[in-house]
Amino acid sequence: MVSKDKNRRLLLQGNEAIVHGALAAGCRFYAGYPITPASEISELLSVKLPQVGGTFIQMEDEIASMGAVIGASLAGEKSMTATSGPGFSLIQENLGYACITEVPCVVVNVMRGGPSTGLPTNVSQGDVLMSRWGTHGDHPIIVLAVSSVNDCFSLTVRAFNLSEKYRVPVIILSDEVVAHTRECMTIPDQDKVRVVDRIQPNVPPEWYKPYADNNRGVPDMASFGEGYRHHVTGLIHDERGFPTQQPKEIDRFLHRLHDKITKGFPEIVLSKTIDMEDAEVCVIAYGSVSRSAMMAVKKAREHGIKAGLVQMITLFPFPRKVIDAALRQCKAAIIPELNMGQMSREINRVNQSGTAIIKMNRIDGQLITPDEILKKILSVS
Amino acid sequence: MVVEAEVIRQEYLRHDKKFPHVWCPGCGNGIVLGSLLRAIHALELPKDDVVVASGIGCSSRLPTYIDFNTLHTTHGRALTFATGVKLAKPRLKVITVMGDGDATAIGGNHFIHAARRNINITAIIINNNTYGMTGGQYSPTTPYGDKSTTSLYGHVEHAFSIAELAVTAGASFVARGTVYHASHLDRMLEQAIAKRGFSVVEIVSNCHVQHGRRNKLGGAVKMINSFKESAVPIAKAKKMSPEDMQDKFTIGVLCDVDKPISTEEYNRIKQEACKIDDYEETHKRKETKVKRHEE
Structure with a gap:
């Protein structure tokens, strides 16, 4: 049970860490539908939720999962669902409903290769723009990208907090690599986890x-x-x-x-910068790819190149300020992504300083390696 | 009766809501609304504890006008939202109001699964054989051969029988009524709402503006009166031959069984799961593994 778990150091995969994060944030309702590579979240929550008095249900499809999540949130429970590409397509209908009715809820999308059934067991970042514009109509939404097991815990807590505070659905974009990579992490004492609850009316x-x-x-x-x-x-x-x-x-x-x-x-727009103080070339990355980028930047520094990393954590609303600053400072920005360049388009959109935006895309279901990024850094500096 | 009607009007309608409602003159939806309020009144349910959810369509505007916790959801999905509400707060009385297209076309999957799951929810389905709000297209209950705006040559598909579908899918209580038999409908709704388990009431209603006009079924009065002829009580129907039952349908309680309700079953699991603290156990093993690795 969560309250008993004090400073536990555990070997967890990303999906498991999301479950721990959700429980720590106060999630007490989960509805889902089996899908690779997100199923572990359902499986673990089906064990853990009843232990803390919460409710797990496996619905008939993802449309129903999202409906149940919104219903439970309206009844007062912090609620979540987790899915991957094909299921993410199905939740879009009711995701729009959560936006317009301002019902707090968290949706985890563990990205796999698409389109359609695509590559169920391979990594991808193909749902970036869909997570922003998937449901119809102009709507506000918050999208957070996780890159490590630690992130999976802390950003899930953050996702619930933002969702409750702003009454908006929050999407956690994970990917197959983050979801299944096992890393060591310390789960903080429940007292140390900052939990935000929705404000309830105090008028008659x-x-x-x-x-x-x-x-x-x-x-x-x-x-x-x-x-x-x-x-x-x-x-x-x-x-x-x-x-x-x-x-x-x-x-x-x-x-x-x-x-x-x-x-x-x-409060909503989060990002992380590494070695950006004097950087002349920057890598802008998110999700699992930012881990490769981190290593590449480190190696580039060893080669004497002034390289830096901007890791986007909040993808939407778009972190314009930090990206703009990085673009103004650097002569070139490398954007490695596991898609055809969805985020590099967004970055190009705010590029006012004529910085060279260098796309770097892999869509073969494999992760971009540090060496590939390093090679790119070497070629532009 | 008049006094009671006034009490119900005062007590349950939303007076701050912008009346008039969206329904056409003569629509059966108003009769269903009245019947639903009388049933809730008779059961003395506190207004704060009642949730009425609906999907999209003419029928689904119903919750807007009544003073409960009301939820107007997306097309066909009322039952999924209702499931979430009920599971999160089992003490609430959850009722859904849907149309035939809403519940059995776009929401057909949710409908059969809600019945199978046997959650303590009441599903009211107003069946007027058409999509009235969008202009009278054919629905899953449009009779074979009938005309609609998408079957002007005559409908080539066959209709669902909603109540029978609910029985087969596993609902605890299934009844059928019509907007002609209003006091019978009161009783059906009362029984359904009081029932523990998934309960379904199919209400045969009229859309004289869309379905009736295209198929020369007459105006509202003629259509509603026709249910007097075509509706046969279940007991009487058993004595009738299939030929006599041609173009007729049964009304009354089709199914009333007691079986475990999944919400209550889940509560039992919660109580048992709380006692299990396998967590420490499972992770102790992993912890030692990690330590060894670090060494």
Whole structure:
């Protein structure tokens, strides 16, 4: 049980660490559907959740999983699902529902090779833009990329906290390599884990307006069955939660939905830089590839090249500030990715300093090695 | 009766909601709404403990107007959301309202699995044989040969029988009623909501605007009255020949069985799982392995 686990040092794979992170963050409901390479998350949670009074259910498909996750969150439980490419396609429908109804929930997508059934047991980063734009309509969303077992724990906790605080679904992008790599990690004492819960209304029920704006732009959230009877709908709604077609109300609602994330940028947008102080060439990477990049940068330094690494942790909202600074500083930026260049397009979009953006893509189901990145660094410096 | 109707109107309708509702004059959905409120009133369920979830379509606008915890979800998915709500807070009374297309086309998979799972949820399915909101396309319950905006030459497929489907899929309680037999419907809904386990009530209703008009079935009054002829109580139907039952359907309770409810079964698992602390055990082994490795 979580409370008893004190500073345990464990050998875990990424998927297992996500489970530990979720439990530490207070996740008490999980609905999922079997899929490689995410199944371990379901399996472990099916054992652990009932032990802490939580609920696990295997639904008939991922559409249903996502529906159940939202339902449970509306009833007051912190909820999560985990899936991979094909399942991630299916959850998109209800993911949009969670965005518009502002229901906190966490979705783990362990990326595998696509499109379609693709390469179920191989690594890929092909779902990057889908995680941002997968569900229809303009919508706010937070996407975090994990690169290590430690990340899997800490970023899962972070994902739940952000989701609860901003009432927005948070996607954790993992990949087959991170998911199945075993590393040692220390699970912190539960008291040391910072846990954020959604803010519940403290007004009398008859005063409660479920979608009323406030200075945070995030309405207080009442759970079903607590006396605050209210309406939840996927239609655009007014501050009482009822459908509206008034242009003014629509405009105000959709702007608040996006603005609440903008207001939280300093807290939401995370990244890590290594050796960037005097870097002339930088590698911008995320997920498992950032591990190869870290090694490549280290080796480049040994060759006397001023190389640095920007590891993107929050992929969306796009970490413009840190990327912009890196591009202004360096003459070249290498973007290694396990896709056709989804993130390098995004980076190019903010490139105002004429820095050479060098794509580096692998789509054969294998991880990019440190040597490949090093070779690229050597070739541009 | 008049006094009671006024009490129900005052107590359960959302007066701050922008009435009028979206339904066409003469629509059966209003009769279902009244019947549902009478059933909940008769069962004396506290409003705070009732969750009404729906999908998409005319029928699914129903929860908007009533003063409970209401959840208007995505097309066909009402039961998945309801499952999450029920599992997270088993003390809540969870009722879903769906249409025929909603529950048996796009949500057909969720419907049969909810029945199989036997979670303590009530599914109300208003069957008007068409997709009314989107303009009258054929649904899984549109009769063979009927015209719709997507079968102007006559429908070439055969219809689902929703209540029978629910029985086969494993629901604990299945009943069928019509919007003509309103007081019978009150009783069916009352029994279904009170039932422990997955309960289904199929309600045969009219869409005179879409289905009725294209198939020359008459206006609202004629269509609703026709259910008086075509609906046969189950006991009576047993004595009738298949020929006599042609173009007719049964009403009443098709199935009422008691079997373990998965929510309650899961509670038992929770209580047992809490006692197991295999965690330390499993990981002690791994820990020693790690230590050895470090040495």
